[in-house]
Amino acid sequence: MRIELVKRQQRSALFSALSPFIALALTILAGAILFAFLGKNPATALYYYFVDPLLETWSLHELAIKSAPLILIAVGLSICFLSNNWNIGAEGQFIMGAVVGSMLPVMFPEFQYWFVLPLMLVMGIAGGAAYAAIPAFLKVRFNTNEILTSLMLVYVAQLFLDWLVRGPWRNPAGFNFPETVRFHAHAILPEILPASGRAHWGFVFALIAAVALWFILSRTLTGFEVKVMGQSPRAGRFAGFSRPKLIFFAFLLSGGLAGLAGISEVSGAMGQLRPVISPGYGFTAIIVAFLGRLNPLGIVAAGLVLGLTYLGGEAAQISLGVSDKVARVFQGMLLFFVLGCDTLIHYRVRFIGSPAQKPVEEA
Amino acid sequence: MGIAESILLTIATAATPLLIAAMGELVVERSGVLNLGVEGMMVMGAVCGFAAAALTGSPWMGVFGGILAGVVMSLLFAFLTLSIATNQVATGLSLTLLGLGLSGMIGESFVGSAGRKLPVLDLPVLSDLPLVGRLVFGQDPIFYMSIALTLGVSWFLFRTRAGLTLRSIGDSHSSAHALGISVIGYRYLAVMFGGACAGLAGAHLSLVYTPQWVENMTAGRGWIALALVVFASWRPLRVLAGAYLFGAVTIGQLHAQALGFGIPSQLLSSLPYLATIVVLVLISRNRRLTLMNTPASLGQPFVPER
Numbered sequence: 001m002r003i004e005l006v007k008r009q010q011r012s013a014l015f016s017a018l019s020p021f022i023a024l025a026l027t028i029l030a031g032a033i034l035f036a037f038l039g040k041n042p043a044t045a046l047y048y049y050f051v052d053p054l055l056e057t058w059s060l061h062e063l064a065i066k067s068a069p070l071i072l073i074a075v076g077l078s079i080c081f082l083s084n085n086w087n088i089g090a091e092g093q094f095i096m097g098a099v100v101g102s103m104l105p106v107m108f109p110e111f112q113y114w115f116v117l118p119l120m121l122v123m124g125i126a127g128g129a130a131y132a133a134i135p136a137f138l139k140v141r142f143n144t145n146e147i148l149t150s151l152m153l154v155y156v157a158q159l160f161l162d163w164l165v166r167g168p169w170r171n172p173a174g175f176n177f178p179e180t181v182r183f184h185a186h187a188i189l190p191e192i193l194p195a196s197g198r199a200h201w202g203f204v205f206a207l208i209a210a211v212a213l214w215f216i217l218s219r220t221l222t223g224f225e226v227k228v229m230g231q232s233p234r235a236g237r238f239a240g241f242s243r244p245k246l247i248f249f250a251f252l253l254s255g256g257l258a259g260l261a262g263i264s265e266v267s268g269a270m271g272q273l274r275p276v277i278s279p280g281y282g283f284t285a286i287i288v289a290f291l292g293r294l295n296p297l298g299i300v301a302a303g304l305v306l307g308l309t310y311l312g313g314e315a316a317q318i319s320l321g322v323s324d325k326v327a328r329v330f331q332g333m334l335l336f337f338v339l340g341c342d343t344l345i346h347y348r349v350r351f352i353g354s355p356a357q358k359p360v361e362e363a
Numbered sequence: 364m365g366i367a368e369s370i371l372l373t374i375a376t377a378a379t380p381l382l383i384a385a386m387g388e389l390v391v392e393r394s395g396v397l398n399l400g401v402e403g404m405m406v407m408g409a410v411c412g413f414a415a416a417a418l419t420g421s422p423w424m425g426v427f428g429g430i431l432a433g434v435v436m437s438l439l440f441a442f443l444t445l446s447i448a449t450n451q452v453a454t455g456l457s458l459t460l461l462g463l464g465l466s467g468m469i470g471e472s473f474v475g476s477a478g479r480k481l482p483v484l485d486l487p488v489l490s491d492l493p494l495v496g497r498l499v500f501g502q503d504p505i506f507y508m509s510i511a512l513t514l515g516v517s518w519f520l521f522r523t524r525a526g527l528t529l530r531s532i533g534d535s536h537s538s539a540h541a542l543g544i545s546v547i548g549y550r551y552l553a554v555m556f557g558g559a560c561a562g563l564a565g566a567h568l569s570l571v572y573t574p575q576w577v578e579n580m581t582a583g584r585g586w587i588a589l590a591l592v593v594f595a596s597w598r599p600l601r602v603l604a605g606a607y608l609f610g611a612v613t614i615g616q617l618h619a620q621a622l623g624f625g626i627p628s629q630l631l632s633s634l635p636y637l638a639t640i641v642v643l644v645l646i647s648r649n650r651r652l653t654l655m656n657t658p659a660s661l662g663q664p665f666v667p668e669r
Contacts, residue, residue: 152636163629325467332461
């Protein structure tokens with residue numbers, strides 16, 4: 001049997017809408033098979049993964065905490081990917097945002113005013129954006145492949161953070177643990193509903209960013225420019241759009257949002273810097289961006305789904321003794337299925353092997 | 364064994380996985396396919412190689428297991444990008460993410476368990492020759508494979524008809540298709556070859572370099588291998604030079620860490636990554652050189668017209 005692709009005249013609106021759901025369904029199916037292999041009852045395992053975390057208030061708060069960085073980073077990445085800029089170093093920009101934003105409470109702990117937190121957020125954005133500016137600059141100036149440079153910078157950022165918290169920024173009163181001092185009250189991102197749980201304002205930032213970027217993409221000239229330059233740089237040049245400007249725009253925006261995610265995570269959920277501050281949010285956000293079909297509003301939903309896999313991983317580990325690493329397998333499979341299903345949008349798939357039929361031309 | 368000799372020996376050990384993985388990716392990219400999943404295939408090669416060696420007790424089964432894991436992963440990529448024409452960049456990324464996740468899961472029960480080391484070659488007299496003895500006649504088998512691989516790929520690409528065909532596909536898949544060449548077939552084989560190499564490179568890490576399993580033990584080597592292909596402007600012998608250059612940087616920074624110098628170890632550890640960036644900038648600054656050497660249809664999906 002052979003597979004043959006026939007190009008559709010127009011992208012299929014039906015599959016555009018359906019493909020994320022088909023991908024999700026296939027992932028769940030594959031997950032069930034995986035659990036059966038591991039000797040667990042698939043139904044119970046899937047219940048712990050995808051239903052159990054939604055039943056209690058505290059775990060809904062955890063869901064908001066986990067989804068916030070994913071959504072913030074992914075909406076920024078959607079601008080990058082749409083404009084054909086492959087920023088895959090969001091993990092590094094997340095870390096640098098957290099580091100730069102933490103300078104105030106760590107280096108000047110006695111500097112305690114109400115405006116410390118807003119300053120930290122701004123510095124976090126600036127830190128992430130500045131770090132993302134490196135691959136952007138190298139791409140514009142030297143034509144260097146941004147995939148490799150942005151990724152290499154992730155390792156550099158991780159090592160830099162590790163050095164900071166073990167070296168100059170280590171809490172002198174911390175019994176030699178590799179962590180900074182705990183942030184003072186003015187440097188903590190508050191909870192949205194303190195009475196109900198610990199979800200912090202990072203989730204609100206994520207929603208605001210998603211709506212703002214949806215507006216930019218669908219209602220402004222900049223959004224149009226992003227899409228034109230992504231699909232046909234030649235057409236964009238004739239329209240007078242500037243390639244370097246757009247590269248910087250995409251990288252600075254996504255880096256800034258990743259930086260905001262970083263400082264929000266550190267000042268909202270952790271309250272200090274540690275050697276590792278992210279369970280791979282910057283990479284998982286790539287999956288979120290694609291599952292959300294690079295649409296900021298879709299990304300909100302996708303971010304919640306991927307956030308759920310983190311929680312489900314923890315829940316399944318506690319209740320079933322399944323390794324929490326299974327969550328990352330889920331995430332990886334999901335992206336495969338999403339990309340595979342996207343083919344249905346542009347092509348009709350025919351299986352050759354049975355007697356050949358005449359292709360039906362679409363009007 | 365002198366100090367110079369032992370340093371050269373460790374450089375060779377550090378360079379070998381980079382060389383093998385990059386050589387595989389070079390063939391893949393020469394066929395016009397960009398597989399960013401090297402890191403994922405490599406880490407799967409490392410864990411499956413380790414597991415196979417631990418379970419069977421034979422490091423050679425480990426080598427086989429590593430290669431097999433790389434090929435299976437690459438087939439996943441090949442099916443998506445070649446048979447159903449998905450975006451190569453995104454699919455490669457997802458291969459890396461899946462590989463990192465899956466290897467963590469598979470390897471969980473092997474963390475901390477003793478590994479099996481592939482024995483080094485030991486010839487009477489020859490291996491004991493001063494200076495060059497160990498270097499030329501006393502290394503692990505995968506080292507010799509890496510050298511043979513380099514020469515073999517070089518010969519295949521530039522001295523055989525099939526190699527010429529492969530390069531023509533990479534430069535213009537539509538013309539090759541018009542000549543009746545099976546573009547998809549060649550690309551499947553190339554991608555599988557790349558997977559086998561990445562798997563072997565991973566097995567080298569967990570069977571020779573540090574005979575144990577540590578999560579994410581590839582530590583970006585798959586990505587450095589990708590950078591090496593660009594750095595080498597898609598030429599096998601330049602990949603060899605590049606891999607040894609990076610091996611030297613890696614070992615150099617390790618020695619610097621041991622000696623202290625008061626430089627933080629994390630800063631030194633980041634040198635190979637920074638070196639990758641510098642090298643990429645230097646090579647890509649020359650736009651004409653890059654354009655001339657890049658396979659023209661690299662990364663473009665191909666769907667045969669009927």
